[in-house]
Amino acid sequence: MAESNTSLAELTRKAAKPDRWDDPLDPNMTDADVDGLMAVEPFASMDEKAFPSSMPLREILKADTAIRKYEPGEIVVRRGDYGTSAYLVLGGEIEVVLKPHLDPRLLGRAATGKKKGFASRLAQLWSNNPEPEGWDEKSLRVSDKFQNSVNTDHNSVFLQDFPKIISNTETAAMTEGQMFGEISALSRMPRTATVVASKSGTRLLEFSWQGLRDLMKYDAALKQQIDSNYRKYSLSSFLAKVPIFTHLEVNSPEFQTLCIEAQLQTFGDYGWSGEYKKLATDGDPETKANEPLVVKEGEYCNGIYLVRAGFCRVSQKYGGGDRTLKYIGAGKIFGFEDIARQQENPEEDIDSLFTLRAMGYADLIFIPTATLVKYVPEGQLKADLPDGIAGEAKPQKKMSDRLAEEGIHPPTNLMEFVAEQRFFNGTQSMVIDMDLCTRCDDCVRACASTHDGNPRFLRHGPMMDNLMVANACMHCVDPVCMIGCPTGAIHRTSHGGEVVINPASCIGCTICANNCPYDSIRMVEVRTNKGRFWVDDNQKPLLKATKCDLCIEQTSGPACQNACPHDALTRADLSQENSLIQWLKKR
Amino acid sequence: MTTAKKRSSGLVVTALAVVVLAVASLWFIPLFPHHAYISGWFLFALMLILTFFNFRKKIPFLRVGKASFWLKMHICLGIFSGALFFVHMGWTWPGGLFRQLFAWCFLIVFISGLVGWWMSCTFPRRLTVAGYETPFDRIPDARNNLRQKAEALVLDNGDGNTPSLASLRYADQFGTFFIKPRNFWAHLLESGSPQAAHTSQFDEMERYIEKGELGMFAELRDLVAQKHMLDYQYSLQLALRLWLFIHIPLSYSLLIFSVLHIILVHSFSAAVS
Structure with a gap:
């Protein structure tokens, strides 16, 4: 026994176990800040007992939120940016720029679609800089005007002459207690509008997506509110583009019911890029084992999955392991073929032919079979697997079949x-x-x-x-x-x-x-x-x-x-x- | 149509054009008394087009067609120009120093082009199959890295006082092997003899190696194998670059010769006719 213990000590090293709270969004968040937050809605109404002891509400707020202060004209988020944060207005006011959208140059971007003319293209023959990474002073900065907009201490950008700019655009004001950016944070979609602080001393609470996810998990009211927003603003426009639902009128009761019956599911971790870097450095033979399982081959899958964002691996058992057949990204459907098979053989329970795993993260929409049968025409259910969603070609045959006909098999x-x-x-x-x-x-x-x-x-x-x-x-x-x-x-x-x-x-x-x-x-x-x-x-x-x-x-x-x-x-x-x-x- | 089919169809058309030209040069062209002027100017135009391929590489920002299109045209027109050159000379080798230099220059450019084409078609596959893919400008770093690993391996081995057998053999046989590229021609000609010789030396030495040194010995053997692979990459990638150092400068010389030739021909054509 003693010998066994000795060898264990030799074979192992002790280290602190990584903790959920190791990497807080803002290391300066204090308990006093958390006390302050607990006094405001929606946290004041949250039941702390509903949160498990391993993930208390106060710890979530301390680790996954940050109180940010903004001055008038300071940009909070830009239209088109990708972000993993949502915001709650704690005090002051912000303006959401609706239309027309702000000039990209005001946001620090280059003018879009500008191509070089023939003369300037030809001039590259002799005007290229002989020095590696030689830059002239003008190209180092946009303009003095924009340079003045950048606050390097806070890494933030201000809109110069903010009142004048805002006066020419249609905006929506948001005040204390209102939340924004949650759909973009949870679905990893670009921000749809630019948001600018409009009052002095505006205070916003920034949530990381992990914090928001955990809060939603244990607080039904918040989950209901975000779900409702998601279904209203994002899900309906997505489902309206899915080929099998295009025959439904967006304002029809059937389509509205479809939106309600669709289930939103997120798998994996938005921080997959860090994991990938680690994987690339260390190597990991158990990659697939670390990918969250969505559907297991051989098990009954009572519906289809639509990929909203992220990627999934479709694999099948082969020998002692799994063989990747394809990976599917945003706009693709999984499980339709099984449903079609079941429609042809209604007496049989059809098990999934494939395994579906989220790679990194995947934002999926699950449509139960019962809903599908209600809203998809019978003929289409028995047809072949639709391959794409609006904007893509709608092949009538499976990709593998078409490629096989052309003599190509995806290796x-x-x-x-x-x-x-x-x-x-x-x-x-x-x-x-x-x-x-x-x-x-x-x-x-x-x-x-x-x-x-x-x-x-x-x-x-x-x-x-x-x-x-x-x-x-x-x-x-x-x-x-x-x-x-x-x-x-x-x-x-x-x-x-x-x-x-x-x-x-x-x-x-x-x-x-x-x-x-x-x-x-x-x-x-x-x-x-x-x-x-x-x-x-x-x-x-x-x-x-x-x-x-x-x-x-x-x-x-x-x-x-x-x-x-x-x-x-x-x-x-x-x-x-x-x-x-x-x-x-x-x- | 696939890329390979496009390439081969271009070559078929070129081959047909060469045959037609050869037949015409025997039966039809001699009927025209000034055919040398026509073929000469046509040849000069072809040379300008062929040379433009290199200039195309310097202006990727202008919309002058894809480089792959220019290469296909370069190959087809290059082959055709070879035939036209001999038609222009009347299927004889010219006399006189200037014209001989000119003809030799053309011949070297033509042959180096064919050799380069052959290498471009065959070497990439060989490089891929061989493995140890390394960009050419990083090969010295990779070699240096291997050398440092090998030296560290040998120096770390032994008790620090008495050199081990493997260390002695390293100093004796492999010390210089890791310093610079080796066996250029052997790799180019796909000869495995240098590596086979090293393998044989390792096999011979293995029986004398002490048990404690076997791990280091295996690692050293592996590093030597890697160096051979790196040398292979170096040899083939160098050859893929070297032929251009013959082909391109001589192409420009050819253009100068052509201009001089045209001036001379037109200056003295009145006297000749």
Whole structure:
């Protein structure tokens, strides 16, 4: 026995167990702050006894909330930003900008859709900076006007001449006790409006999404309120685009009932990018075991799942393990085929043919079979699996069947590779066929030529057989890099468009680079045209975040792709499984 | 149509054009007394188009077509220009120093182009299959890394006073092996003999290695294998770059020769005719 204990001590090391409260949203939150919060609604009405001892209400408030103070004109959230926080107005007032939307330049972004003219494109032949990362003073900052808008102490941006700007737009005021941003935080969708503080001393309570999730779990009133908002503002517009429900009028009682009967379910962790980085560093053979199970193969699944946000892995038992068949993202349906089979054989209990797991996180909408049978025409239920939702093609045949007809079978190892490396998040991933690539680096040189002499990607990355996914910004479906940018410098050009950085409003805080799970954002120390480093008042070098912008300013599209003499490089949408396969078919 | 089919259809059309040209040069073209002027100017135009492919690489920001389209055209027109060059010369090798230099220059550019094309078609697959993919400009770092690992391995081994057998053998045989690229031609020609020689040396030495050194010995063997793979990457990637150092400068020389040739021909054509 003693021998056994000795060997255990030799084999193990003691360490403090990681705790739910280890990483608070605001380390400065005190018990007095929590006492203050407990006196205001909705917390005053919450039953502390309803919270388990492992997760008391006060601990949630202390760890997952932060009291923020704002001055008039200070931007709280920007339209189009991604965020994982919701806000409650504790005091003062905020204005939600409805329409017209504010000029992107006021929010620290570049003017959208601006392309270089022929002359300025041609001038790149001789005007590119000979120094690596050579920046002139003008390009370091947007304008003195915007620079004055940035409060570097608080990493915040103010709207200059706020009353005048607001007077030209339609806004909605929100006062004490009102909550906003919760739908965006819980569903990982971009913010739909810009919110600006309008009164001096405005106090907001910021919730992390984890805190909000836990509060909703143990407080029925809050859950009901957020559910109601979600169904009213977000779910109905989503379901209206689902092909199997498009025949229903949005205002009809049937559609309203559908919205009520749909169940919202969230699996996994929004902080998946951190986990992915850890996985990439340490390696983890038990990846699938760590993915939350949604549906297990062989078990009865009484309904379908619609993917609202995030990604899921569809797998099937193969030998002693699971084989990934595909991964499905936003807008895809799981389980429809099983329901169709059951409709054909009503006497039998049809078990699921596949396993469904959330990868990272997934925001799913479950529609029970009973609801589906009520609202989907019988003929359509017996038809083949619908593959997409509005905006995508609606193939009548399954992808695997169509590809099989064309002589293509999605290689399982390719599916596994894309899933394991989390590349399904990329809409513009740089994929190189190394059997064709002569390693000439013409792509790198073309990238440099179009970016003032500085390449914005590395022609190196993980490989599967002959395919390499190079280290270039993938313009992700879920751009975690955009979460937390204090000045809004990193943004999408349009809804679902390219993720770009406005270099002038980038303050070099490195948040985006640290957030990016794929290490595709590089912080560079900028130099003068003569090679001397630009430094701030403390003699520290000025940093700027840089990454692939998909040659957004050029009219010819991504230079890397056009410059490859062997057609070995493509920018593939890996969030759509057929994108890469179709390209491979053309080889 | 797939990329491979597009490529092969372009080559079929080129081959047909070469055959038609060859037949025409024997039966039809000689009927025209000034055919050399026509073929000469046509050849010069082709050379300009062929040279533009390199210039295309310098202007990725202008919409002048994809580089892959330009490469396909470069290959097809390059092959055709080879045939046209011989038609222009009347299927004979020219006399005179200038014209011989000119012809040799063309021939070297043409052959280096074919060799480069062959390498571009075959080497990438070899590099992928070989593994240890490393970008060319990072190879020195990777080599240095391997060297440091090997040296640390050897230095950490033993009691610090008496050098071990493996350390002695490392200093004797592998010390210089890790310093710079080795066996360029062997790797290029796909010869496994350098690696086989090292494997044989390791096998021979293994019987004399002490039990405590076996782990280190296996790691050293692995590092040597990695160095061979890295050398393989280096050799093939270097070859894929080196041919351009012949092909491109001589292409520009060819253009200069062509301009001089045109000036000379037109200057003295009155006297000749």
